Amino acid sequence: MSFLAxxxxxxxxxxxxxxxxxxxARAADxxxxxxxAFGVKQTIDMLEGVVKAGGATIFARVDHAGGATxxxxxxxxxxxxxxxxxxxxxxxxxxxxxxxxxxxxKALAWEDAAGKTWVSYNDPAWVAKRHSLPADLTKxxxxxxxGLKGAVSKATTP
Numbered sequence: 001m002s003f004l005a006x007x008x009x010x011x012x013x014x015x016x017x018x019x020x021x022x023x024x025a026r027a028a029d030x031x032x033x034x035x036x037a038f039g040v041k042q043t044i045d046m047l048e049g050v051v052k053a054g055g056a057t058i059f060a061r062v063d064h065a066g067g068a069t070x071x072x073x074x075x076x077x078x079x080x081x082x083x084x085x086x087x088x089x090x091x092x093x094x095x096x097x098x099x100x101x102x103x104x105x106k107a108l109a110w111e112d113a114a115g116k117t118w119v120s121y122n123d124p125a126w127v128a129k130r131h132s133l134p135a136d137l138t139k140x141x142x143x144x145x146x147g148l149k150g151a152v153s154k155a156t157t158p
Contacts, residue, residue: 029126030122030125034118036119040078041079050154076111076112078109082106092141096132106121
């Protein structure tokens with residue numbers, strides 16, 4: 001197993017172990033976490049379908065639990081979906097290229113110690129603030145936030 005794969009598996013384990021603590025405090029830092037009525041795989045399957053239907057590109061799907069297993073470690077179900085629309089994300093990066101560290105968008109579905117599934121993602125408004133994006137992008141960022149919130153809602157509720 002490569003160093004990067006081991007590092008990723010350990011990082012994911014640390015995230016999974018701490019994710020259940022102080023979710024409201026994390027929301028203040030731009031991390032939005034919502035419950036899902038479905039398991040991790042089904043939630044990500046549904047989210048992938050919703051974002052594809054909305055015209056976004058799926059760049060990657062990462063099974064962190066599978067990576068942990070391959071490294072000989074245990075991790076509750078944890079999957080990351082990386083997606084976006086270059087027509088939208090590029091505008092943010094044209095204004096401030098450092099926004100590229102937070103793009104494309106990502107959503108993480110994960111199972112807590114009680115077996116409950118959650119979805120966490122960075123609020124695009126937080127990304128805009130983090131990178132000091134100009135006010136003329138406010139409507140675009142608000143649209144991204146609303147679109148992501150809606151997509152996650154569709155993927156997490158019956």
